[in-house]
Amino acid sequence: MPKSKAPADVRYWLFKSEPSAFSIDHLAKSPKQTAPWDGVRNYQARNYLRDGVQLGDLVCFYHSSEPPLGIFGTMRVVRAAYPDFTQFDPNSKYYDPKSPSDNPRWMMVDVQLIQKFDTPVLRENLAEHKVTAGMLVMKKGSRLSIQPMTAAEWKAVHQLAKAKPLT
DNA sequence: GCCAACGTTGGC
DNA sequence: GCCAACGTTGGC
Numbered sequence: 001m002p003k004s005k006a007p008a009d010v011r012y013w014l015f016k017s018e019p020s021a022f023s024i025d026h027l028a029k030s031p032k033q034t035a036p037w038d039g040v041r042n043y044q045a046r047n048y049l050r051d052g053v054q055l056g057d058l059v060c061f062y063h064s065s066e067p068p069l070g071i072f073g074t075m076r077v078v079r080a081a082y083p084d085f086t087q088f089d090p091n092s093k094y095y096d097p098k099s100p101s102d103n104p105r106w107m108m109v110d111v112q113l114i115q116k117f118d119t120p121v122l123r124e125n126l127a128e129h130k131v132t133a134g135m136l137v138m139k140k141g142s143r144l145s146i147q148p149m150t151a152a153e154w155k156a157v158h159q160l161a162k163a164k165p166l167t
Numbered sequence: 168g169c170c171a172a173c174g175t176t177g178g179c
Numbered sequence: 180g181c182c183a184a185c186g187t188t189g190g191c
Contacts, residue, residue: 064189064190065188067191123190143188
């Protein structure tokens with residue numbers, strides 16, 4: 001039996017973050033290169049976190065809003081969905097006073113860095129490649145911060161990054 | 168900085 | 180339940 005999950009069982013995601021708020025370097029400097037993915041405040045993204053994202057799933061780290069835009073590396077889900085504690089913290093910018101403490105509205109997962117790409121896959125690179133050009137993140141007006149992606153897209157991203165898909 | 172695309176809110 | 184108004188996201 002292989003130690004790692006069979007590829008067919010692994011799901012692939014793309015998580016977006018504005019690097020000024022949380023970048024791949026923030027993750028790399030975190031203890032055990034692991035951090036909670038907090039601050040998701042969109043119901044569809046929340047539903048993906050709660051119902052879709054599983055322990056061991058593989059994730060592309062996408063930097064949004066501030067150039068250079070693109071996928072800067074990969075990470076793994078090391079803890080499945082649990083309540084996002086920032087929703088109950090009045091000092092957090094993610095504080096949500098309407099979220100019931102006995103039925104938390106917002107969830108998060110923990111992620112661990114797998115690799116930071118030596119060659120980041122910039123948005124323009126994604127646009128040039130047949131497979132990655134069709135990714136959800138490339139769609140105009142796509143705001144979803146937690147997005148599913150396919151195994152083919154995962155593979156293509158690694159080709160563009162000239163990196164091996166480590167797991 | 169602009170603005171199109173979205174998502175949410177709230178009056179009705 | 181509809182939909183206009185508003186606020187936010189995010190590429191350019």
